Amino acid sequence: MPASNPANASPDSPDGEGAQLSGGPAFSPLYQQIKSLLLRSLQGGEWKPGEAIPSEMDLAARFRVSQGTVRKAIDELATDNLLVRRQGKGTFVATHAEENIQYRFLRLAPDEGPATGMARDVLDCRRLRAPADVARALNLKSGDSAVLIRRTLSRNGTPVVLDEIWLPAGPFKGLTAERLSDYAGPMYGLFETEFGVRMIRAEEKIRAVAADNVTAGLLKVAEGCPLLSVERLSHTYGDKPIELRRGLYNTASHFYRNDLN
Amino acid sequence: MPASNPANASPDSPDGEGAQLSGGPAFSPLYQQIKSLLLRSLQGGEWKPGEAIPSEMDLAARFRVSQGTVRKAIDELATDNLLVRRQGKGTFVATHAEENIQYRFLRLAPDEGPATGMARDVLDCRRLRAPADVARALNLKSGDSAVLIRRTLSRNGTPVVLDEIWLPAGPFKGLTAERLSDYAGPMYGLFETEFGVRMIRAEEKIRAVAADNVTAGLLKVAEGCPLLSVERLSHTYGDKPIELRRGLYNTASHFYRNDLN
DNA sequence: TAGTGGTCTAGACCACACA
DNA sequence: GTGTGGTCTAGACCACTAC
Numbered sequence: 171m172p173a174s175n176p177a178n179a180s181p182d183s184p185d186g187e188g189a190q191l192s193g194g195p196a197f198s199p200l201y202q203q204i205k206s207l208l209l210r211s212l213q214g215g216e217w218k219p220g221e222a223i224p225s226e227m228d229l230a231a232r233f234r235v236s237q238g239t240v241r242k243a244i245d246e247l248a249t250d251n252l253l254v255r256r257q258g259k260g261t262f263v264a265t266h267a268e269e270n271i272q273y274r275f276l277r278l279a280p281d282e283g284p285a286t287g288m289a290r291d292v293l294d295c296r297r298l299r300a301p302a303d304v305a306r307a308l309n310l311k312s313g314d315s316a317v318l319i320r321r322t323l324s325r326n327g328t329p330v331v332l333d334e335i336w337l338p339a340g341p342f343k344g345l346t347a348e349r350l351s352d353y354a355g356p357m358y359g360l361f362e363t364e365f366g367v368r369m370i371r372a373e374e375k376i377r378a379v380a381a382d383n384v385t386a387g388l389l390k391v392a393e394g395c396p397l398l399s400v401e402r403l404s405h406t407y408g409d410k411p412i413e414l415r416r417g418l419y420n421t422a423s424h425f426y427r428n429d430l431n
Numbered sequence: 432m433p434a435s436n437p438a439n440a441s442p443d444s445p446d447g448e449g450a451q452l453s454g455g456p457a458f459s460p461l462y463q464q465i466k467s468l469l470l471r472s473l474q475g476g477e478w479k480p481g482e483a484i485p486s487e488m489d490l491a492a493r494f495r496v497s498q499g500t501v502r503k504a505i506d507e508l509a510t511d512n513l514l515v516r517r518q519g520k521g522t523f524v525a526t527h528a529e530e531n532i533q534y535r536f537l538r539l540a541p542d543e544g545p546a547t548g549m550a551r552d553v554l555d556c557r558r559l560r561a562p563a564d565v566a567r568a569l570n571l572k573s574g575d576s577a578v579l580i581r582r583t584l585s586r587n588g589t590p591v592v593l594d595e596i597w598l599p600a601g602p603f604k605g606l607t608a609e610r611l612s613d614y615a616g617p618m619y620g621l622f623e624t625e626f627g628v629r630m631i632r633a634e635e636k637i638r639a640v641a642a643d644n645v646t647a648g649l650l651k652v653a654e655g656c657p658l659l660s661v662e663r664l665s666h667t668y669g670d671k672p673i674e675l676r677r678g679l680y681n682t683a684s685h686f687y688r689n690d691l692n
Numbered sequence: 693t694a695g696t697g698g699t700c701t702a703g704a705c706c707a708c709a710c711a
Numbered sequence: 712g713t714g715t716g717g718t719c720t721a722g723a724c725c726a727c728t729a730c
Contacts, residue, residue, distance in 0.1 A: 199699060225715060236701045251692055257716045258708035275691045372691040377682035378639035378657035396639035396657035402691075421638035428689055430536045430633040430663075431512055460718060486696060497720045518697050519727035
């Protein structure tokens, strides 16, 4: 690439993998364009979760930019938790399947003791028409089929979390209570490995609610007991909403932690 | 700076503002050292909140490094929300005092309508001995004096938040209910402007609790009503804990929002 | 026009992992 | 030793703001 960066004005190498936008009026830095191209490759499955992507030098050659430009693109993807850099080894596609230790999105911590794993219990897993609110959240047509999973998480034999998980039926064909129970790692690992659905980002809405009759029984608390209601909408590539999860947390001996800065 | 970066081994310009660590065995990149120096200047008040810091070129000259190295240091401080970059104008010390629109750390949003400001009501502000748990959280000696503020936040005339705020008495000499009530902006702006205490970072522990008698009266809910309990520990420079805030949120028509990635 | 941050390059060397 | 990411430099030019 010559010294005068053509950026969005005069593309001088409009070949296969050239990086410049051709003539668009909107300005976008080269590294952002590289980032988009990398994102597209990730979404398209060119590199699978856990695998290494090409080295910075290789990518620089492929996109015909300098290493520094590729570097900045990768940096942003790394802070977005889409890629993981490992010095001396390479850059890898992030994955929920081998995330050491703990659930990536679960912010629940015990008052005392280490944040060890929790026992999972799938209550049921069935297909039904998505209710209106679920359909709206997941961008489904009303009447579309959805999967509903209900499960609990327990620590030391005591149930702490009751989850109600809604998924679009399409991408999750073949998901059963058995497969959920059999899979060793976190649920998002299974989604990734078995269904090619990778969770990128989520928004949570948190409230305090009173336990209803059924919930009280499942969580072994009194009816009316205050519970944390955590509604999570998870998104996959392209910011597409793909999971709606409604959790009820018993915060008698656990708390939801959050860091602000 | 010569091509062979001396880093931690052979300082070649040990003058006033030279950047290298002298002889320490622990490796630390130059830009991290610059970051520390900038942090020290911020902490020491060389540049006040809202002011501009010197340009990248000036800082590069001062620390005898390249612009790119200063740049990376500033980048990190900017993502930490300690500095704010404004293209064409300069780099500024972040401040709570002019943060347009909304509270920086308050994650409460209304179910409907825009997240407009809320009405503040200071119930009381007094000095007393810090209880054991507060003293522990704020690193005070047991028996040290502390300020306790109680206040509510209301939207459309309805109280939504009841805060109980603990501060060490020392740095907040002269803080009264009147000054709290009179100050126009957010409380952290007042802390910054009047007491030189800038909040950098906070951790929150969230639970669901039942409203007790007194709380129920203040928030105009029934006794036993589920409320969100938000315990926030805020830190200032040097990661020093400086505020313990216990909030009770009525989440009937508001929710606590959180983004996960 | 001058000064600021923002982008991009090309090349050097360092730290780390692995064979 | 080779290859990877990580750091640092020097210099060019672009985009934005203010005077």
